[in-house]
Amino acid sequence: MQWSELVPDLRFALTRGEEQSTLYLAGELDAAAALTLFRALPLPDICAGRVVLDLSRVTWCDGAGVDVLLALYYQAAATGGQLVLKSAHSAVLRALARHGEEAAVELARACAARMRAGHHPDQRLLQQAMGMALRLTGSTLGTAQVWDAQARTLRIVTQRGFPRDVVSFFETVNVGECSCGTAALNHSPVVVEEVRGHPSYAGTPAADVLGSVPVGAVISLPVITPESHLIGMISVHHQQPSRWPAEQRRRLHTLAHATGQLAHHPA
Structure with missing residues (x-):
C-alpha cells in the first residue's frame, strides 16, 4: 500500500x-x-x-x-x-x-x-506475558494487544516505555499493518532487526512515529490457543536496530505458546 x-x-x-x-x-x-x-x-x-x-x-x-x-x-x-x-x-x-x-x-x-471489544477475558494474561517478555530481553519498550476478530484489529491493553502520542497513534492496528498486524495475519512471529528498512514499516506513517521514540527493532509474537484462535499479540522493542539471538527468540516463542495454552478458549 x-x-x-x-x-x-x-x-x-x-x-x-x-x-x-x-x-x-x-x-x-x-x-x-x-x-x-x-x-x-x-x-x-x-x-x-x-x-x-x-x-x-x-x-x-x-x-x-x-x-x-x-x-x-x-x-x-x-x-x-x-x-x-x-x-x-x-x-x-x-x-x-x-x-x-x-x-x-x-x-x-x-x-x-x-x-467494541469490552473487557477481554485474557487481558490480564497478556499483560503478565508482556512483563515476562521484557524481563527475558532486558528491554524497556513493549506492548500487549488483544485481537478483535470482528473488526480484524489489534487493540493495545497495556504498554511500557512509550510516550502518550505514540500509544495514541497505535491505539488500534489493522491486520497486515506493522509487525504485529503482519504476525496476526499469518499467525506467525515477525522479527524485525531494523524498522526503517523493513517491508512492514518502510514508507508508512508508523515508521515516522516510531523513529521519534526511537524504535529500531521489534519482535511480535501472536498468542494462539490450541484450537488455533488468535487471542492477542506481545511485542518487544529495542531503541536501536538489533539482532534477536536464537536463544532469546526460542524463549519468547515458548512464552507466547504457553500463554496461548492458558488463554480463554472461544466456544
Whole structure:
C-alpha cells in the first residue's frame, strides 16, 4: 500500500477493488488538511461504489474534518454508493459525536459498535506475558494487544516505555499493518532487526512515529490457543536496530505458546 503526503501532518492511501475502495488516513484531519483531501480525491468515481474509511491513524479531527467525512457520506448516498467507517481513532469518534448532525452521530455509533471489544477475558494474561517478555530481553519498550476478530484489529491493553502520542497513534492496528498486524495475519512471529528498512514499516506513517521514540527493532509474537484462535499479540522493542539471538527468540516463542495454552478458549 502506497502512502502519499497531502500536507505535512496528513498522509493518505487509497486502494481500489472491484467491489469497494478503501481510503486510509493518518495524522491530523484539520481544516487545511480536510480541504486538500477533498480536492485530491476522485469523489464521483470512488463514491459510486462501496467506500470503506480507515481512520484508525487519525489522531486529531476538528469540525472541518467531520464536514469532509460527511461530504463523502452524502456523495456516496447521492450516487448509489455506500460509505462505511470501518475503524476510527477515539479522537475521530469524539469529533463525530460532538458534531450534532444525525449522520455524524450515526457514523460514530456504527463504527464504535464494530470496534467494541469490552473487557477481554485474557487481558490480564497478556499483560503478565508482556512483563515476562521484557524481563527475558532486558528491554524497556513493549506492548500487549488483544485481537478483535470482528473488526480484524489489534487493540493495545497495556504498554511500557512509550510516550502518550505514540500509544495514541497505535491505539488500534489493522491486520497486515506493522509487525504485529503482519504476525496476526499469518499467525506467525515477525522479527524485525531494523524498522526503517523493513517491508512492514518502510514508507508508512508508523515508521515516522516510531523513529521519534526511537524504535529500531521489534519482535511480535501472536498468542494462539490450541484450537488455533488468535487471542492477542506481545511485542518487544529495542531503541536501536538489533539482532534477536536464537536463544532469546526460542524463549519468547515458548512464552507466547504457553500463554496461548492458558488463554480463554472461544466456544
